[in-house]
Amino acid sequence: xxxxxxxxxxxxxxxxxxxxxxxxxxxxxxxxxxxxxxxxxxxxxxxxxxxxxxxxxxxxxxxxxxxxxxxxxxxxxxxxxxxxxxxxxxxxxxxxxxxxxxxxxxxxxxxxxxxxxxxxxxxxxxxxxxxxxxxxxxxxxxxxxxxxxxxxxxxxxxxxxxxxxxxxxxxxxxxxxxxxxxxxxxxxxxxxxxxxxxxxxxxxxxxxxxxxxxxxxxxxxxxxxxxxxxxxxxxxxxxxxxxxxxxxxxxxxxxxxxxxxxxxxxxxxxxxxxxxxxxxxxxxxxxxxxxxxxxxxxxxxxxxxxxxxxxxxxxxxxxxxxxxxxxxxxxxxxxxxxxxxxxxxxxxxxxxxxxxxxxxxxxxxxxxxxxxxxxxxxxxxxxxxxxxxxxxxxxxxxxxxxxxxxxxxxxx
Amino acid sequence: xxxxxxxxxxxxxxxxxxxxxxxxxxxxxxxxxxxxxxxxxxxxxxxxxxxxxxxxxxxxxxxxxxxxxxxxxxxxxxxxxxxxxxxxxxxxxxxxxxxxxxxxxxxxxxxxxxxxxxxxxxxxxxxxxxxxxxxxxxxxxxxxxxxxxxxxxxxxxxxxxxxxxxxxxxxxxxxxxxxxxxxxxxxxxxxxxxxxxxxxxxxxxxxxxxxxxxxxxxxxxxxxxxxxxxxxxxxxxxxxxxxxxxxxxxxxxxxxxxxxxxxxxxxxxxxxxxxxxxxxxxxxxxxxxxxxxxxxxxxxxxxxxxxxxxxxxxxxxxxxxxxxxxxxxxxxxxxxxxxxxxxxxxxxxxxxxxxxxxxxxxxxxxxxxxxxxxxxxxxxxxxxxxxxxxxxxxxxxxxxxxxxxxxxxxxx
Numbered sequence: 001x002x003x004x005x006x007x008x009x010x011x012x013x014x015x016x017x018x019x020x021x022x023x024x025x026x027x028x029x030x031x032x033x034x035x036x037x038x039x040x041x042x043x044x045x046x047x048x049x050x051x052x053x054x055x056x057x058x059x060x061x062x063x064x065x066x067x068x069x070x071x072x073x074x075x076x077x078x079x080x081x082x083x084x085x086x087x088x089x090x091x092x093x094x095x096x097x098x099x100x101x102x103x104x105x106x107x108x109x110x111x112x113x114x115x116x117x118x119x120x121x122x123x124x125x126x127x128x129x130x131x132x133x134x135x136x137x138x139x140x141x142x143x144x145x146x147x148x149x150x151x152x153x154x155x156x157x158x159x160x161x162x163x164x165x166x167x168x169x170x171x172x173x174x175x176x177x178x179x180x181x182x183x184x185x186x187x188x189x190x191x192x193x194x195x196x197x198x199x200x201x202x203x204x205x206x207x208x209x210x211x212x213x214x215x216x217x218x219x220x221x222x223x224x225x226x227x228x229x230x231x232x233x234x235x236x237x238x239x240x241x242x243x244x245x246x247x248x249x250x251x252x253x254x255x256x257x258x259x260x261x262x263x264x265x266x267x268x269x270x271x272x273x274x275x276x277x278x279x280x281x282x283x284x285x286x287x288x289x290x291x292x293x294x295x296x297x298x299x300x301x302x303x304x305x306x307x308x309x310x311x312x313x314x315x316x317x318x319x320x321x322x323x324x325x326x327x328x329x330x331x332x333x334x335x336x337x338x339x340x341x342x343x344x345x346x347x348x349x350x351x352x353x354x355x356x357x358x359x360x361x362x363x364x365x366x367x368x369x370x371x372x373x374x375x376x377x378x379x380x381x382x383x384x385x386x387x388x389x390x391x392x393x394x395x396x397x398x399x400x401x402x403x404x405x406x407x408x409x410x411x412x
Numbered sequence: 413x414x415x416x417x418x419x420x421x422x423x424x425x426x427x428x429x430x431x432x433x434x435x436x437x438x439x440x441x442x443x444x445x446x447x448x449x450x451x452x453x454x455x456x457x458x459x460x461x462x463x464x465x466x467x468x469x470x471x472x473x474x475x476x477x478x479x480x481x482x483x484x485x486x487x488x489x490x491x492x493x494x495x496x497x498x499x500x501x502x503x504x505x506x507x508x509x510x511x512x513x514x515x516x517x518x519x520x521x522x523x524x525x526x527x528x529x530x531x532x533x534x535x536x537x538x539x540x541x542x543x544x545x546x547x548x549x550x551x552x553x554x555x556x557x558x559x560x561x562x563x564x565x566x567x568x569x570x571x572x573x574x575x576x577x578x579x580x581x582x583x584x585x586x587x588x589x590x591x592x593x594x595x596x597x598x599x600x601x602x603x604x605x606x607x608x609x610x611x612x613x614x615x616x617x618x619x620x621x622x623x624x625x626x627x628x629x630x631x632x633x634x635x636x637x638x639x640x641x642x643x644x645x646x647x648x649x650x651x652x653x654x655x656x657x658x659x660x661x662x663x664x665x666x667x668x669x670x671x672x673x674x675x676x677x678x679x680x681x682x683x684x685x686x687x688x689x690x691x692x693x694x695x696x697x698x699x700x701x702x703x704x705x706x707x708x709x710x711x712x713x714x715x716x717x718x719x720x721x722x723x724x725x726x727x728x729x730x731x732x733x734x735x736x737x738x739x740x741x742x743x744x745x746x747x748x749x750x751x752x753x754x755x756x757x758x759x760x761x762x763x764x765x766x767x768x769x770x771x772x773x774x775x776x777x778x779x780x781x782x783x784x785x786x787x788x789x790x791x792x793x794x795x796x797x798x799x800x801x802x803x804x805x806x807x808x809x810x811x812x813x814x815x816x817x818x819x820x821x822x823x824x
Binding site for chain 2: 051202321
């Protein structure tokens, strides 16, 4: 992480991937991010994968570096408290992210009465506020239909919640853009966006909506081929599998050269009366190209050709499982300055990533672990909501808020 | 799009998905974004999908609302011109995005000599600057290994360039964070990030690195199941396919209730001696749950149960192809204020998306189409690089720059 957003304070009421990721991204750029949750934990408190202790590795991953407040939001005192935290004064405070979409006390109309220049970014399921998740948006828009082995007769969903990830990042951009506007014009605002709209817009940006309308056909499943040019996976003599790319002219000629397949590619081009320097022709002739290249890879071990591929600057990689990648790839270890090994109580010791960007004016610092639920309740009640020690004690005693340490003291 | 970033000027030297998407996202929030390209067009000028005219729907999709300058960067005059455009004065200018990573004249060290407070964000393949694309990063980190039908014996890649999309969004966040820092402290900076690091960090954020290290196992392929709780696809009597979600307790109980499967779920729980209110138990017993639910869906048409699912607020969707989604889903049409039908020369007429976020202080405006290559060469040379008409004419005559209109005039 780093300190480029030093001084900014953001409050987050969230669950699952997108908005927690947004808050964490801001925290990893140095903002103070306060996530509030129900006393029993948010809807994502037990999301898989879990550590052997039963604690959620997922939750810990998406809430790194935040402050955690546990509060009973069904009580009037809890509602008042959350309102005070969200709307607390401070030039760089008054910024709220949520996907909870609570009408009434926690909506923009109400909250902005307590702080006129509030910035609030709300992520919804669809634009009407109906529930949608990554797993439903994706099939509705057709990505699983074009994913999977050639000829396979059913849709194949991503293992990666790509739309959630994108939506979370757009929440960050929206917040930073709205804060820029506030700094220049003194004006807060509400930003609403929907997960489904994020996916729908992206389809348009990638040309898929135009393709559907003007060409009228559904993109076929093409296994692991790179769409629209050449890129393919090959099994090698060692049993490993590689992905090789011939997207640009330079990548393509490098691949042909290193595999010594120039003469055969020329024969293919002549036979088909097509020019393989055209990326679209490489796509259309991908099966024929693959047949030419397959024996080359089948006869060689990755260890034999890999160094040569790197030396020539080819674009390629090896297929791995996640555990193999973690064990073998230095980019997933502390050799990569983005990662630090952290010891995390209840989770274990493993490499934890910071923000991917490296800012020259704000050097990388070690990523912070996720808080325990309610770890910062007392601190935030005092420093942000400006309650006295007596008030804080009363709220704990009434069960309106919870702090792990405080509970222990009360029980003692 | 909208005008929340009104006044900001960003220069972009890019190709393919991530950095073009970053620039376009800024343009769709109202920034002036100037993309420069070689006179023959960038590496992505012909990227598929194509319109029947042969023009790239992909390029048009990722460059909406930008200004285009075509310049010969091999010539000293071209280099000087690009330098002037990037480093032109203006409080909200001096911001440069690139994935071209040209050493020497176009690196941060050189450019920042012309403008001390330059902000430059560079996206690389991996952190060492080696070439990597979405199609190589993804297999290297293990996502295709966990994607695909249960028991399928090969990795299955996404059809969606999810890492590119994410990286592009992080370029936006990095730029906005660096600009915030500059506005407060007067200091520019260089930000470097790598596509592979974006993917590696995300694996960590989602708990997958922790899972690999502390649990040691590779996540199995699970078809279209929602990982870690319950969510599954079902074929219906009408031949359609739906995705239904039981991630939260509320979603799960709603699904059980509407399908009348409560008694059978109870029997299952008793037999297995597990509590289905625990999301992880639903994951572990997902095959048994699916067997209970399958006949219900197989006996019903989507049209029969869909309205009831909506009425009860269930989280579900229908599987579609992209053309089906475009034809059937109002969220992909002008019924959604994010979309406008645009007539685009050489491409056709179809719904074009703006920025997903709706900013209350800066209402949506119609998205702008992509420029023609070089469409704004004259304008930018005059207004930004501050060249005289004579200088602009000389550069055209020497072939250092190109404008579609200008060429026509010279030929006349």
